[in-house]
Amino acid sequence: MKKPLIGIAGNSLIDLNVTNGLPVTYTPQGFVDGIVAAEGAPIVLPISLPEEAADYIERIDGLLLAGGQDVSPLLYGEEPSLKLGATSPTRDAFEMALIKEAVAQHKPILAVCRGFQLLNVAYGGTLYQDLSHYPDLTVQHIQQTYFDLGTHTIDIEPDSRLGTIFGKTYLVNSYHHQAVKELARAFKPVAWSKDLLIEGFEAVDSKQSIVAVQWHPELMMKRDSKMQDLFNEFVERVNSKEQDKSTGA
Template sequence: MSKVIGITADIYTGATSVINQKLMDFVPRPAVDGVVAAGGIPVSLPYIPKEQINGLVERLDGIIFTGGPDIDPTFMGEEPIPQLGATNRNRDIFEIALIRTAVAKKVPILGICRGAQIINVALGGTVYQDLNSQFPGKVLKHHQEAPGDQPTHFISVNHDSYLFKTVSDNVFVNSRHHQAIKDVAAGLKIVAEAPDGVIEGIENSNASIQGVQWHPENMWQHDSRQLELFQDFIARA
């Protein structure tokens, strides 16, 4: 039986030409197609009241946390710096509760870009509000202007990790973020880094929790290793 995989939705704050209404929820089509290509059944997860999360998680075999806006720094006990971008506190509240519930119920989760960051924050870690101004060293260009399906920098992967078994090492990835994981939450470990030291992958001891900083949903169509990320995640679900 195919696994049911929830994919967290972003929200379009402007009015759309389709329904002429604001606050339209949407899930990236490449992520939907990636789950289908990997053998799963995708289900969109717009944010809902926290009280309904238990019932939601019980119906899912796995959850993918997608990209989106910056994370509200107050969830890390910080005030916003001037370089912080747009945030959506309601989405943060929902996803943090969803992550904690999924972990408690042992439902596998995969984070993509912001998704990896919010997993880390939900479990007690932190992120850089703005990588360029807060990172202690010189950084690469992590918000590429090249098309999103094209890779722009390499990452190294820890050979003693589940991620290595999936994508191997010296992976050429795309990059579209200005926040990044800073302090890793207890129970998670760093499994991939960019040449400048920016964290590109995290996971726990059995990879039931895994996160990557790049966007495999935009690359799986022409890179089999990126599709294997979805396939291996669904196999764990």
């Protein structure tokens, strides 16, 4: 069977020491490895004009949204707080267009960290610009140990896609200073940290195949096979959609 083509929304790096100041399009290697191990064919989508998103989505079978910069608060009606990190308006605009097109074309989505946050914002949700703004913060969400190790537990809705993979509770890594504040109506929360931040959500509409997580499975999967299973499940969702199309379901 032909391997499904998975588009990974890329980032742009300019580092005077590493790239001599030349922009480089990239994605973390863990996402590539996770898709390859899941029998998918990964391809990095460079930051482009929003009007080009439809063509990209038409050519791929599934969309993976990766981590990176903070999401601009202007997208959810707030001014930047003093603790907002670096943003990329061009990346925000392109990835939001990719999201809308993936949903319109019924292409499965897996969103991680920034991707999790941007997906929420794209559908009317809001974010805590910095976790210091979250009144019930009791868990360390920017861990100080190695990022390939889980450091805090999450509770998971057992009937969700994430529950099928991880069970009712699981140990995840954590490296984020922004978080979901108000979840968009298009999504339902399915995983929470012990201080009740949303750590995972899925689409309300059963016709949409969307899973989003706040942690970084691409950093844990070599130590923890369940994290690879998250990529496996994504590619399985993509294959299922393709089979439905071929049978007219």
